[in-house]
Amino acid sequence: MASxxxxxxxxxxxxxxxxxxxDASPVRPAPTASDESWHRYVHIRDNPKGRIVEHWHHAxxxxRWLVVERDxxxxxxxxxxxxxxxxxxxxA
Ligand SMILES: [Zn+2]
Structure with a gap:
């Protein structure tokens, strides 16, 4: 990892x-979205190899909360x- x-x-x-x-890529569903949509948002994550976006906290x-794009x-x-x-x- 980059130092x-x-x-x-x-x-x-x-x-x-x-x-x-x-993972910073999931999009929060609308409050009225289906249980399946919420289940996927809260519990299901892909495990891609390569370029990803993640939430990082500069503790x-x-x-501040940051979004890091990295491989x-x-x-x-x-x-x-x-x-x-x-x-x-x-x-936007
Ligand atoms: Zn900072």
Whole structure:
């Protein structure tokens, strides 16, 4: 895994300052969505190889939630975005 993560708020920081919190790709269903939709959102995850997006928490830095795009095979980091900004981009 890359040893330095480019936090958009703190700059390059060691990966040990972050907690990986899981897949950032699932889209939250509407409150009225079916039980099956909620089951898939809460419990079902793909296990892809290659480029993925994950929620990371900069626990020992700015304490912001981030979305890290990286390759889980080569550990190359393609980009890091504040999770609030990433959510706004997804809605647009
Ligand atoms: Zn930070």
């Amino acid at each position: 330095l993560i480019p936090c958009p708020h703190c700059g390059l920081r060691p990966k040990e300052e972050f907690s990986i919190r899981g 020992l830095g700015c304490r 889980n095979l080569s550990h190359e980091v393609f980009g890091v975005t504040d999770a609030a900004d990433w959510a706004k981009r997804k809605e």
